[in-house]
Amino acid sequence: MxxxxxxxxxxxxxxxxxxxxxxxxxxxxxxxxxxxxxxxxxxxxxxxxxxxxxxxxxxxxxxxxxxxxxxxxxxxxxxxxxxxxxxxxxxxxxxxxxxxxxxxxxxxxxxxxxxxxxxxxxxxxxxxxxxxxxxxxxxEKDLNALRTSLERWFTNEVALDLNRALGAGSRPEAFLRVTRAYARFLVVQDSPRSTLKARDFVNVLTLISTGQPFRPEVQGLIAKVTAWRKALQATPAQAQAAPQAQTPSAPATPPPAQSQPSQTAQGEGSAGSGTRQPPAPPPQAPTPSLPSPVQAAPGPESAETFYTPSWMDPATAQAVRQKAKDLGYAYNFELLGALEDVREEVGLAVAALGQGNAREGRAHLDRAFWTFRTRVEPVFAEIHPRLTERISRSLTHLPQAAGIRTQDALTLYEALEALRTSFFQGPRESFWLNLKLGLLSLVGIPRAVFFLLAAALALFPLYLVRLTFGGRNLYWNLVALAFLFLLLPAIVEGLSYLGSILADYGGLPALGALANLSIAQGLFPYLAWGVSVFLVVGFATAGLRGIAAQFGLLQGREAVEATQEKPSPTLTSETIVEWDEEF
Known part of the structure; x- marks a missing residue:
């Protein structure tokens, strides 16, 4: 049961x-x-x-x-x-x-x-x-026959696209044809009958976009696809059983295909990052950059050039070298360069958020996240796993959070610098940094609700002061102003988060400018808070002194001092009236 x-x-x-x-x-x-x-x-x-x-x-x-x-x-x-x-x-x-x-x-x-x-x-x-x-x-009920049938269709389409690329009249057209063939190949790339690899397509796209002869390489791809199609036509039943072991959660079951999806993102991902010539119709094909270290795994000898600091024990050093080799890093400066790319994106997010442009700031943080996940995290997870995991979690959360502030991105920047330092000096725990990274989990609706509630509650004491004295007493009005400026930062902070929420979820992007009022946003709100402190001191002093004078506290002290210094000659015991505290 x-x-x-x-x-x-x-x-x-x-x-x-x-x-x-x-x-x-x-x-x-x-x-x-x-x-x-x-x-x-x-x-x-x-x-x-x-x-x-x-x-x-x-x-x-x-x-x-x-x-x-x-x-x-x-x-x-x-x-x-x-x-x-x-x-x-x-x-x-x-x-x-x-x-x-x-x-x-x-x-x-x-x-x-x-x-x-x-x-x-x-x-x-x-x-x-x-x-x-x-x-x-x-x-179709037979899964093996169905898989083979679909595979035949995909290989036929790949061959058609490659043949059309050979006869293309322009490089942009050839680029799109090869890209379409590449995209269809990715669906069935796990086939054990295929000798094609994603790198083969990336190399052809590079040749097309850089203006080099590409047709011989396309013919080579066609030859491999033809061999694949012949293998499908003559596939025995035993060979058809292999794909059944695949699961949708695995990147690729056969060892040669495990890195191919990542090459899709990284190797082919650079296909549009190069420079283009603006004029000239028909437009020039997008220029893929040469394969980056992430895109092509080096040979075994490249791992020996990857320097590991002396603090690493042999097991850690070997694990770091292996992860670096898997990502294509032959030297440690390439890894540190990728980390610098992440820091640069976070720095650009700080600049955008400081100008009140939350959308651009999120875009930079999102790029930082995916660069970190694909090019940095696998290696640094072996060096400083706790800090790496906290940074990854923060980078995952911040681009989606409402009401992100400049200080949030600065905390990430600080954490990335600490991660870089850990490569040379070893992992070190910082309580203050860990606390700030932990508080980043509250960024978004929880923190916005907290400050909105604080702003609403801050209005209650002001209401009570007004209700009690009715505004008729000048000095009590000064005390009320002192309360107002004392609670003003909380009210303004709540207003800034209200603007952020309405900008993100209410379809009112113009209200996002209210984020610049937040004390965590920049120098101006910080200085404004300092000025409000001086106003609180000034209004509170003036109001309380006036109230003390009205109650006779200041006049009574002055009278007592004057009496002690120069007693009146006409003063007798019968004329002395003592102050009654209960009067």
Missing amino acids: KRALILVLFGVLGWVWAASLAEVYDRVDRALSGVRLGPGAGAALDQAQSALRQGADLLPPVLRDALLTNLQEARQAVAQKSQVDLEARLLLIRHLLGKALYDAFFEAKAKGSPEAEALLERLGRAVGLPPSRVEEARK
């Missing part, structure tokens, strides 16, 4: 995973449908990124990282007004989602889950499967 309940529970969890993945695709597809070169492209990409973040736990990590990296590249293409680069990015994003749907569909179909239908429908839309193929996949 217990075993049956466990099986039912796992089945339900699998159904929820598949259903949620289909919903994530719907939201991303709906957002991407509005991405065009123009003013609304940034907002559409923000919606797609938000949808991917909400469903990040449902995607394999390498696919999730690849998707978000290509979204960032698409944003850059929009900024540079490159239609070719934007189309290439959208192709990769849709087919990377197709890869996730492809694996999830086979898992759901193997379990007999009813969500296999929904996943198949989304898969067809993502990769452009014809309706006849979708219907065939729906009816």
Whole structure:
């Protein structure tokens, strides 16, 4: 009975995973449908990124990282007004989602889950499967035969795109054809029958965009695809059983394919980052940069050039070298350069937030997060795991939080500097830094609600002062002003968070400028708070002194002093009237 309940529970969890993945695709597809070169492209990409973040736990990590990296590249293409680069990015994003749907569909179909239908429908839309193929996949019961059939279709499409690239009349057209072939290859890249690698496509794209001869390399790709198609036609039943062991959560089951999805994000991710010549229709193809250290793993000898400080024990040094080798770092300055890139993005976020531009600040923090996750965190997790985990958690949280302030980004900058220092001097714990990083978890709605509540409660004492004395007494009015300036920072802070919330969630971006009133935002609010302290002292002193004079406290003391210094000669014991405290 217990075993049956466990099986039912796992089945339900699998159904929820598949259903949620289909919903994530719907939201991303709906957002991407509005991405065009123009003013609304940034907002559409923000919606797609938000949808991917909400469903990040449902995607394999390498696919999730690849998707978000290509979204960032698409944003850059929009900024540079490159239609070719934007189309290439959208192709990769849709087919990377197709890869996730492809694996999830086979898992759901193997379990007999009813969500296999929904996943198949989304898969067809993502990769452009014809309706006849979708219907065939729906009816096919043999998973091995179905996988082989779909693989044949993908390889045919890859071959067609590569042949069209050979006959393309311009480099932009050839670039898009090869990118489309590359995107379709990524869906079935785990096939044990394929000798193709993502690096092969990246090299061809580099040749196209840099103006070098590329057709011989395209012909080489076609030859490999042809061999793959022949292997599919002659595949025995024993070879077809291998793909069944794949799971949707694994980046790639065969060892050669494990780094390919990450190459999608990193190797191909640079396809639109190069310089372009603005004139000349037809437009020049986007220029991919040469493979960065993250994109191509070096040979075994490169790990020996990676310097490790003397404080590391042999096991730690070996683990750090291995992680650096996996990321393609041959020297430690390359790793530290990647960390410097993260710090630069955080510094730009500080500048943007200081000017009240929360949207640009979030974009910089988001880029810092993905650079940190893909190029820094794997190595530093071996050096200083606690600080690395705290920084990663803070970078995950801040770009999505409402009401982020300059001080929040400065705390991250400080933590990144501490992480850099740990490479040379070893991991050290800082209580103050850990406390500040822990407080960053409150950034967003919890902190905004706290200050809104403080602002609302600060008005209550002012109301009571006004109610008690009615404003008729000048000195009590001065005391009320002292209370006002004493509580003014809390009121202004609450007002600034109200503006941030309305800007982020209420569709009123102009109110985001109220964030500049926050004391955590910059120098002006800090100095204004200092001035308010002087006003509190001045008004409180004037008001309380006047009240003391009205009660006769100051006059009585002066009279007593005068009497002690010079007694009146007409004073007798009968004329002395003592002060009655109860009078």
